[in-house]
Amino acid sequence: TVGTTITLTLMEGEEEYLEPARIRQLIKTYCDFMPVPIKIDGEVANKHEAPWKKSPSSLTDEDYLEFYRYLYPFQEDPLLWIHLNTDYPFVVNGILYFPKLKPDIDITKSSIKLYCNQVFVTDNCEEVVPRFLLPLRGVIDSTDIPLNVSRSFLQGDRTVRRIADYIAKKVGDSLKALYRDDPAKYIASWQDLGNFVKFGSLNDDKFKDQVKDILIFRTTAKLGDAEEAPKVEVQTDEGDAWSDVSDAAKPATDAKGNFYTTLAEYLERNKDKHENRVFYATDEVSQATYLELFKGQGLEVLFMDSFIDTHFIPSLERDYSDVKFVRVDADLDDTLLDKDKQSEIVDPTTNKTRDDEIKEMFEKAINKPRVNIKPQALKGEGAPPAMVLLPEDARRMQETMAMIQQQEMQFPEDHVLMVNTAHPMIQNLLGLSQSTIIGADGGSSPAGDLATLICNQVYDTALMAQKGFDADGMKAFVERSNTLLTKLTER
Numbered sequence: 307t308v309g310t311t312i313t314l315t316l317m318e319g320e321e322e323y324l325e326p327a328r329i330r331q332l333i334k335t336y337c338d339f340m341p342v343p344i345k346i347d348g349e350v351a352n353k354h355e356a357p358w359k360k361s362p363s364s365l366t367d368e369d370y371l372e373f374y375r376y377l378y379p380f381q382e383d384p385l386l387w388i389h390l391n392t393d394y395p396f397v398v399n400g401i402l403y404f405p406k407l408k409p410d411i412d413i414t415k416s417s418i419k420l421y422c423n424q425v426f427v428t429d430n431c432e433e434v435v436p437r438f439l440l441p442l443r444g445v446i447d448s449t450d451i452p453l454n455v456s457r458s459f460l461q462g463d464r465t466v467r468r469i470a471d472y473i474a475k476k477v478g479d480s481l482k483a484l485y486r487d488d489p490a491k492y493i494a495s496w497q498d499l500g501n502f503v504k505f506g507s508l509n510d511d512k513f514k515d516q517v518k519d520i521l522i523f524r525t526t527a528k529l530g531d532a533e534e535a536p537k538v539e540v541q542t543d544e545g546d547a548w549s550d551v552s553d554a555a556k557p558a559t560d561a562k563g564n565f566y567t568t569l570a571e572y573l574e575r576n577k578d579k580h581e582n583r584v585f586y587a588t589d590e591v592s593q594a595t596y597l598e599l600f601k602g603q604g605l606e607v608l609f610m611d612s613f614i615d616t617h618f619i620p621s622l623e624r625d626y627s628d629v630k631f632v633r634v635d636a637d638l639d640d641t642l643l644d645k646d647k648q649s650e651i652v653d654p655t656t657n658k659t660r661d662d663e664i665k666e667m668f669e670k671a672i673n674k675p676r677v678n679i680k681p682q683a684l685k686g687e688g689a690p691p692a693m694v695l696l697p698e699d700a701r702r703m704q705e706t707m708a709m710i711q712q713q714e715m716q717f718p719e720d721h722v723l724m725v726n727t728a729h730p731m732i733q734n735l736l737g738l739s740q741s742t743i744i745g746a747d748g749g750s751s752p753a754g755d756l757a758t759l760i761c762n763q764v765y766d767t768a769l770m771a772q773k774g775f776d777a778d779g780m781k782a783f784v785e786r787s788n789t790l791l792t793k794l795t796e797r
Contacts, residue, residue, distance in 0.1 A: 326346060326347065329346060329351075330346060330351050333346075333351045333352050334351070334352065335426060336425060336426045337352050337425065337426070338352045338353050338354075338426070339352070339353060339354065339355065339356040339421065339424045339426075340352060340354055340424050340425060341354060341355075341356070341424060342354060353376075356421075356424045356445075356447070357369060357370070357373045357401060358389070358390070358391075358399045358400045358401045358445050358447055359399055359424070359447070361391075362389040362391065365389075370387050370401065370403075371383055371384075373401065374387070374403050374443070374444075377419070377443070377444070377445070378405075378417075378443060381405065382405070382406050384403035384404055384405050384406070384443070385403075385404040385405070385406060385495040385498055385499055386403075386404050386484065386491075386495060386499075387401055387402060387403045387404070387444070388401070388402045388476060388477060388480045389401055390402065390446070390473065390476060392472065395468070396448065396450040396465055396468065396469055396472075397448055397449050397450050398446065398447070398448045398450070398469055398472065398473075399446075399447045399448070400444060400445045400446040400447055400448075401444045401445055402418070402439075402442045402443070402444040402445075402446075402473070402477070403442060403443045403444045404442060404495070404498070404499060404502060405441070405442070405443050405498075406498045407441060407498045407501050407502075414437075414440060415440065416429070416430050416431045416432050416435060416440045417429070417440075417441070417442070417443045418431040418435055418440075418442060418443060418444055418445070418446055419431075419444070419445050419446070420434060420445075420446055420447075420448075420451070421445060421446070421447040422447065422448065422449055422451070422453060423447070423449055424447060427453060431446060433466060434446060434448075434451060434466055434469060434470060434473075435470060435473060436470050436471075436473065436474045436506075436509070436510060436513075437509055438474075438502070438505045438506040438508070438509040438510055438513070439473065439474065439477060439502075439506070441502065441505075442477075442502075446473075448469060450465050450469070451465070451466060451469065452465075452466075471512070474506070474510060474512065474513050475512075475516070477506075477513075478506075478513055478516035478517050479516075481499075481503065481517060481520060482516070482517070482519075482520055485520040489557075489558040490558040490559075492520075492558075493522070493558050493559065493560050493566050494560055494561065496522060496560070496566065497560075497612075500521075500522070500612060501612055501613075501614050503517050503520070503521060504521070504612070504614050504615070504618045505614055507521070507618070507621065508614075508617060508618065508621055518625075519568065519570075520568075521568060521569065522566040522567060522568055523566060523567060523568075523569065523572070523586075523608040523609060523610065524560075524564050524565070524566055524608070524609040525564075525565050525566065525567045525572065525606055525607070525608055525609070526597065526600070526601050526606055526607045526608075526609075527565060527567065527575070527606040528565065529557045529565040529567065530557050530565070567608070569584070569608075569622065569626070572584065572606065572608060573626075573629065575606065576605075576606055579604070579605065579641065580605070580639060580641065582628050582629045582630060583629070583630050583632060583639070584608060584629055584630070584631045584632070585600060585605060585606070585607045585608070585632055585633075585634055585639070586607060586608045586609070586610045586619075586631060586632070586633055586634070587607050587608070587609050587610070587611065587633065587634050588609075588610055588611050588615065588616075588633060589611060590609065590611065592771060592772065593633075593634055593635055593771070594771075595690055595693065595771050596634040596635045596693065596771075597634060598688065599634075599642060599684065599686065599688075599689055599690075599693075600634055600639075600642070602685075602686045602688060602689075603641050603642050603685055603686060604641075605639065605641060605642070607634055616705065616709075619631055631698075632698055633696075633698060633701070635693075635694070635695055635696055635771075635772065636695060636696055636697060636698040636701065637695060637697065637698065638682070638684075638693075638695070638724065641685075642684055642685060643682055643683060643684065643685065644683040644684065644685045644728055660681075660727065660736070661681035661727060662681075663736060663740075664679075664681045664725055664727055664732065664736055665679045665680075665681050665725075667735070667736060667739045667757070667761060668723065668725060668761050668764075668765070670758075671757070671758045671761030671762055671765075672723075672761060672762055672765050674719075676719045676720045676721075677719075677720075677721060677722075677723050677765075678720075678721070678722045678723065679723050679725060680695075680722050680723065680724045680725065681724075681725045681727045682724055682725070682726065682727065683726065683727045683728040684726045684728055684729075685728075689726055689728070689729065690726060690729070690768070691725070691726050691729040691731045691732050691764055691768075692723060692724060692725050692726060692732075692764045692765065692767070692768040693723075693724045693726070693768050693771070694721055694722065694723055694724075694768045694769050694771065694772045695721065695722040695723075695724055696718065696721050696722070696772070697721075697722065700718065700720065701718070704716075704718055717772065717773040721772075723765060723768065725764075731760075731764075732764075735757060735760055735761065735764075738753055738756065738757045738760075739753075739754065739757040741753050752793075755793075756790075756793050756794075759786060759789060759790050759793070760790065762786060763786060763787065763790055766779075766783050766786075
């Protein structure tokens with residue numbers, strides 16, 4: 307037969323390389339996609355077909371998924387993929403997959419396999435792929451990447467840098483095309499895809515400029531509702547009939563029916579309500595009370611609740627220098643406050659207002675000097691009796707310090723207790739407190755004790771929306787709840 311015979315001589319102690327299983331493993335690792343079949347005992351031991359060398363038009367979605375499952379068995383299917391195919395000014399072929407990300411994923415570790423002429427080289431592409439694309443998976447095949455040099459030389463190689471720029475641009479172009487051509491699929495993938503886009507924006511200015519118009523955020527607004535979008539009709543071919551196409555023009559939603567918006571669209575839509583202010587939430591569950599308050603007054607809130615958003619929000623603030631980002635539990639917009647309910651003077655001798663008396667009542671009851679009691683009247687019948695607020699700047703400072711010290715952020719002792727003076731319970735509580743009669747022994751009356759208990763209960767209930775209690779805090783809360791219920795049933 308025509309061909310070349312290569313004879314290998316093994317060193318002593320390396321007999322494992324004579325074992326068929328070991329040989330098959332080596333073939334699968336390094337020569338699995340070589341364009342010629344490799345046989346052991348008459349059986350082909352490699353696939354000898356590289357999907358990335360084929361034309362994208364010849365591959366189906368199932369072909370791409372099958373290849374991914376072969377490379378990364380027992381993993382969830384990818385969100386989407388990008389086929390690389392260029393031969394000028396350098397040769398690069400490959401298929402890159404966007405996997406579903408987890409919060410504990412190591413974004414500094416590459417999972418992309420590097421090949422040269424379909425021969426495996428390494429599964430570490432940190433010098434070839436832009437840093438923000440390291441979480442991607444798949445294959446890159448290029449004959450223009452020097453292989454017999456140090457890693458530090460690779461980082462400075464001009465061709466390697468150009469290949470990295472090409473890959474980043476190809477990824478950005480593909481994401482923009484998906485956003486334009488299939489917004490429903492783009493939105494459905496955004497929970498995981500968004501982390502790639504945001505991480506890339508933080509690490510590469512060129513990529514940030516490329517994707518800035520496709521950065522989207524989940525919103526509380528019901529976009530496309532009848533009151534927000536006009537009915538759209540088009541004339542049919544008959545010329546005298548009109549068809550409603552409003553549904554086709556409605557914005558796409560995710561599987562749960564949530565709408566998404568860009569930051570520019572949000573600012574334009576709300577410029578008359580709160581110009582250059584963005585309200586955002588980071589936890590839909592713990593901040594539910596605040597969200598309902600904002601939604602009840604028609605204020606739109608964006609969700610920035612992914613693990614990367616803590617770092618991404620400061621980047622947005624640098625790009626939108628005139629815009630102030632405020633978390634829903636940081637401060638209350640004037641739109642939420644009932645300015646018509648002015649606090650009248652109730653004690654002419656001291657000029658104390660009702661708000662002053664409410665403030666003093668809570669300060670005395672909870673006895674925490676570092677808690678700032680702030681009486682305000684909230685709009686809406688569903689507004690809670692009290693809310694705990696964390697000033698934006700102070701909270702961010704504490705988050706930064708916790709990150710630097712690599713510790714979990716502790717709930718700040720300096721915070722605001724906003725007491726809703728328009729709530730019936732607060733008004734009744736003030737009346738109960740004012741009915742207190744000092745006993746002969748200097749102690750307070752049962753009504754005064756009850757008012758103190760209720761004040762602490764209101765404070766702890768508001769606090770529960772912000773943080774969980776430790777063992778002592780939960781024990782005190784339960785005991786107080788039982789005592790309070792007992793006193794109320796005795797009346």
